[in-house]
Amino acid sequence: MTNNAASELTLQAVPSWMPAFLVAPMIGGLSLADLIALVVLLLFVLNFVMIEIWMERKVAGHVQLRRGPLHVGPHGSLQSPADVLKLLTKEDLTPVAADPIVFPMAPYLVFVPVFLTFLVIPWGPLVLFGNFVIRPFDLGLVYMVAIPAMQGIGLVMAGWSSGNKYSLLGSARVVAQLISYELPMVIALLGVAMMAESLNLTTIVESQMKQGWNVFLQPIGFLVFFLATMSEMSRAPFDIAVAESEIVGGPFVEYSGMRWGMFYLAEFAAVCLNSALSTALFLGGWELFPGSHALGLGWISDQFGLLFFMGKMIVLVVIIQWARFVLPRLRIDQLMDFAWKFLLPAGFVNFILTAILQVFGFVPFAIGIGLTLALAAVLLATYQARRSPSTVALIRTAPEAVPTSQGLGLPV
Amino acid sequence: MxxxxxxxxxxxxxxxxxxxxxxxxxxxxxxxxxxxxxxxxxxxxxxxxxxxxxxxxxxxxxxxxxxxxxxxxxxxxxPETRPELNHRGWALGAVTSGALFALLLVASLADKWPAAGAARHISLVDLGRALFSTWAVPFEVASVVLLVALLGALTIARSTSPGSKIARRASA
Amino acid sequence: MVPIEHIMVFTGALFCLGVYGVMARRNAVLVLMAIELMLNAVAINLVAFGTLVYPGQINGMVFAIFVVTIAAAELGLGLAIVLRVYRMRSSINVDDIDLMRW
Amino acid sequence: MDYAWLAPVLPIGAFALNVLIWRQMGARKHALSALTTLAAIGGAFLVFLAVFSDASAHLEETATSSGRHLIFEGTPWFTVGVAPHLYVFAPTLVVDWLSIMMLGVVTFLAFLIEFYATGYMKGDNRYWWFFSVKALFTAAMLGVVLSYNFLLMYICWELVGLCSFLLIGFWYSERANAEAAKKAFITTRVGDVGFFIGLALLFLKTGTFDMKATFAAVESGAIDPATVTIAGILIFLGAMGKSGQFPLHVWLPDAMAGPTPVSALVHSATMVAAGVYLVGRAYPIFHASPTTMGIITTVGTITAIFAATIALTQRDIKRILAYSTISQLGYMIMALGVGAYTAGLFHLFTHAFFKALLFLGAGSVIHSMEPVLHGTGRNPNDIFNMGGLRKQMPVTFWTFLLASLSLAGIAPLAGFWSKDAILVGAYEADAWLPLIVALFTAFLTAFYMFRCIYLVFFGPARWQVATATPDHHDNHSTDHASGHHAEPHESPWTMALPLVLICVPAIAAGWIGIPGFSEAFAETVRFGPMIEEHINLVLAGAGTLAGLLGIGLATLMYLTPVSGPRLISESFPAVYKTLYNKYYFDEMYQWIIDHVVLAIAAMAATVDRKILNDRIVDWCGPFLQGAGARLRLTTSGYIYHYAFGFIIGIMAIGVVISGGIPDMRFALW
CATH class of the missing domain: 1.20.120.1200 (NADH-ubiquinone/plastoquinone oxidoreductase chain 6, subunit NuoJ)
Structure with missing residues (x-):
């Protein structure tokens, strides 16, 4: 167990100034540095989530032509810590019908997988600290698919154990969505793995520095992955399962206090996580701009990569939040159609195009991309032409069933 | 230890x-x-x-x-409406599985097994090579099995309530 | 690592629990679950032998991968059948599904 | 030369065309199928001519020590067995002088007989079917002739048997005809079984059906002599069945039930010739074993004299000819048996022509007698219902006379030369008994043939007698009938023309084998080195004398008012009755079947019914039912019952393969 696997379990780039006791394996291959890193990571995630919530409120405010939080702290920046305090002090209600064992366990099962997935993210280098990655795992890509998949159990547990049929229904819906979107996500990742010829996230980032960012080489893959992850974490416009304004929070109806907060913690942590993953997998990780290594500017990325990584990640986070407030929520059938009829085929197209790129070179690949886009345009046009009258009719006959944009309150 | x-x-x-x-x-x-x-x-x-x-x-x-x-x-x-039936055959099950376990116990402990060598981690690359060369045919067969299972599950589990597509086709 | 005998005893116990589940349980879904236990016991044994007794040999792991694959297919189909049976006979008690009896 | 395969394929194609396409054509199918068959057989004859003209050069080119033949191996049809014992069956054809000779005889006679049949069969409502089967018949015979692979030959051999069955029973609506067809089929089957066992025996030893390989194995001594003897005798059984040799001859006279063109073809070129041809083709196998040769000689000799004696007393014109055929076939077999290979096949060659001529002539007579005797209930085949026909039917008379002279072995005609060759062969082999028998048979042959001629073509016209009951005694009924309607007349030209045409070879076919003068036949169709033949004046004279004596005796008895026949038949009633009833062979077989075969069958049936059926078979069902009724209770529908059995089974298997619990080890690991 220890011999070979140990190499997997050490930090990849240990800075020379770090004392030996920090990096020496202790229990089960864990070193003191690992434990410190874990604690730091946890603190980072929690704090980032609070910042994220503040950002989201501000984004919402600006999108909706208002100001958002203002009064607690400068620009309302302390609003989130205040909310956390409120949640922590709030009573944890357990309904009588709830299952006493499963009900309190569910929030952890939702949050822990998300947190565990952070272990493999290659954060990038920083001066004096070297490359930040807690577990430069060879199977990182499989890991980042496998571990979040366990969230589903937590959601079902939450829905079932609440003893409320609405929460059970909500959990069924959210899990169906989770499973459906997992497929296109994995298919999109196949292209990434083929490009880097590795499942190790660090290697993937480094390969992008050599051959260009995946967002350019795999535009379809990036699109599919990004949309699928948005749906995976039930973010608007894919948040039909939890849809607070319609079905009062899906599986979490009966939760309150910090247990409820855990679900939201998990959701916002997932936003952070998936932005980080998208950055690493498609946006060149910690590279400053595409081709900077080729131009001899690689040293900037090699020294301050962590900052660039964070910057890209935050941009993606903002994009995700932005989408929430400008796009209407989908109906559940549209949601499923989107996964199975658009994202999955698109993922396969991306997969095939990547294979063409790897085997036949760039020119056939470019032709393939062009053809695909043209085909997509034609399909989209015909689809719209076919769909719009009935959609209009639906809106006219049943206005109450029409999803509304949360903020603007406008019918679609 | x-x-x-x-x-x-x-x-x-x-x-x-x-x-x-x-x-x-x-x-x-x-x-x-x-x-x-x-x-x-x-x-x-x-x-x-x-x-x-x-x-x-x-x-x-x-x-x-x-x-x-x-x-x-x-x-x-x-949920089972007669929970008392949920365990009706437990005696037979216990006896059978107990006997099987006894046999397996004897089989596991009675003989000298080859001494455990130094456990070696198998890299994903090796695994991939084995799967796509030596075991290529079983691998493909497994994929076909999965496909068949998928289609079979779809067909079996699909609704046949009156008015559904399948029911209409079946009656046609 | 532990001696192979201990792993064998462990997997044997797991397998026998699966056998007991198949024989004692009446709910079809639970029977399927017990079958999963048995399959997992076998897969653990395969991997254990592959890793500990014949280090470097890959076959145990490959077999275990196939076991996982087939188990997934089996469960998917099994659950579809269970749902169908429930729809047709309003019961998933395996003792009630006795149309093929004499 | 490699187009020889066309010869059998053309008639087969004609058969297919007739049966598959023309059959749908309504009334036109008759003319179409007759034309198609004629064209195909004519085409086969052309193939023969082409092969014949190419033959000398090509065969000399390929002359080897083992003989002069060309072998054409076709595409493999099927493969049997696994690697070391693999047998690939490919249809192998051979072209050598023997097969070329038979090719010529078969196609020439078949063509003329077909032509004759267009007239003879006119008006039959299964006209088209007749010609279809005739085409298949010809094709099968050509297949037998050309095949150089025992299995292929056997296939064609059985096809010949099938076609003869179909043709003999052509007018199956009369029970007697159907019985005759069955008889022919079953009797030849008896021989064919032997043939097949013989082939299987050879295949066991050599692993091939290829004749070349088999002969090579026989000649090199790779097969032990006892096997060669047994296989040879078994194969000869097939030839006996097909060629109507004693004691399997009984089907041949009954085969007269078929239309006369069928009889002509069966008796000259196809069916019966197949047996002799087989002996000639597989001669190395027979030749290798003196025992086999002895048996062949014995069978041939007995057949020759035996059939000739029966022919003396027969009344049916076709039966007389049938027994004559059997007798002549015995001649050939005897010749082959004593080692006179060339002579035997030469006689087959010449005999085919004049016997075909005789049958066609007989057909012509019957054809003209039928309307005359119609409604009187008298048999148109009975020679005692004829007489004086030479004036009404001159063409038929002269050709029939010529053929009879040839058969009797009178000097320049075909039959003389071949018969003489056989006599010489027997003499040179020091086979005295066969020689004497042959001479005596020649005498008998001449006698019964001229008895037939005198009764049919000379004397008073007995067909004018109006008595409704046919005469059962061999005597002259000189009473004149009162007020009869129809007159016999010469046959139409379609029937007369072939008669005239066949006359040519019936006269001249023997001239290619005149010793010391024209030795084309001896040079080409031979086994081993060529034998310098020379004319033996004593034997030639003795043969001719025997023929002339027979003719004289017949003239004395039937053309002069001595009334010899009645005198003789009344002096030796037992002999006469025995001969007239064909030595009671049919009765004997009937008795054997009735009292032996059927008795055994009854015993077997009793065992089957009482023991196998009542005790065992009847018991099976209830047993299984009972077992099922009890066993089905184990199908409880409960998963845990099944799982229980499953686990117990696994445990048992585990204990068994590990050799018991204390020494548990993975035997299969």
Missing amino acids: ELSAVAFYVVAGVTLVAALGVVVARSVVYAALLLILSLVMTGLIYLLLLADFLALIQILVYGGTVSILLLFALMLTP
């Missing part, structure tokens, strides 16, 4: 307890949750046996998908 050995005994113990829970639990949802626990623990055992890819696959397939399927199936079917 090595740490990994300790970890193995702990994980194995948890697995066995969870498995026992699966087969004796009154509540079917508890049984399912315990089964998931047991399967995830199995994944950990794979990890301890240096089969990290298999461990992740185990967690992905069982922890992520199969378990949810099971829970769905349980939710779509009603």
